[in-house]
């Protein structure tokens with residue numbers, strides 16, 4: 528397995544940074560879709576599994592079970608496949624059909640919860656299903672992206688280093704949040720080199736991370752219906768809460784103005800970065816935003832006019 532671990536480690540990280548078109552600032556994006564398994568989540572998925580192997584928490588017979596409806600599940604599924612480990616994703620009906628299809632191709636067992644939890648979402652139902660599986664089976668490992676410190680350590684030792692090394696000066700770093708693992712690890716690392724950099728965390732209306740009340744969200748990949756302890760470690764200077772409409776606009780602007788086909792959380796970060804550039808009004812500043820994944824999984828939602836009209840432009844559906 529050691530050789531396979533080496534091989535997989537070479538497939539993750541060192542993603543490109545692009546300078547985008549802007550006369551109002553030095554505007555940069557870190558393109559995380561270029562990790563081999565398609566997203567920023569390749570980093571914590573690999574880090575968590577390799578650390579658990581090192582500690583002896585996982586052997587070749589361990590069953591890995593994780594609650595994720597998105598990129599983290601895809602990353603774990605592909606990494607486990609390459610390492611010869613069994614992975615069971617716990618998903619919910621909000622998963623995109625493309626992601627569910629890929630997971631079902633990669634994993635013999637996929638557990639789909641259907642019961643809404645008390646917040647009106649599925650996250651707590653998914654976590655309950657993981658706990659039940661752990662109670663009823665031996666040799667189960669739960670990577671626990673909502674609580675495992677290795678989630679944010681992955682970013683402290685990986686993406687945070689790459690960003691710090693890439694720039695001589697950085698004024699703003701803008702990133703969308705969910706578990707908070709990335710903003711915690713990256714902010715801690717980047718502020719070691721740039722103590723004055725402002726970290727802007729971007730969230731979506733209806734997410735509870737920064738204290739707003741829960742509301743049904745149609746945008747996937749960012750926001751959460753629980754706040755993890757990682758946010759207590761994160762060095763966040765500013766919070767921007769965007770509406771779903773602003774996030775869709777950000778995605779379309781990123782495509783039309785910059786030629787980048789990216790996921791919802793990237794469009795959100797781009798929108799927030801543009802807002803920041805307008806507020807600050809200093810063309811000499813350097814601002815970096817993170818694009819966690821590509822637009823491929825968003826073709827039938829964020830990039831689909833019928834979906835936008837139904838779920839974003841009609842408020843009654845937004846809350847439904």
Ligand SMILES: Cc1ncc(COP(=O)(O)O)c(C=O)c1O
Pocket residue numbers: 566568597598599703704705706707708709710748749790792793819820
């Ligand atoms: C597409 C996308 N964007 C942003 C994030 C935010 O990352 P984190 O969970 O580290 O806060 C995630 C994580 O779920 C993601 O999948």
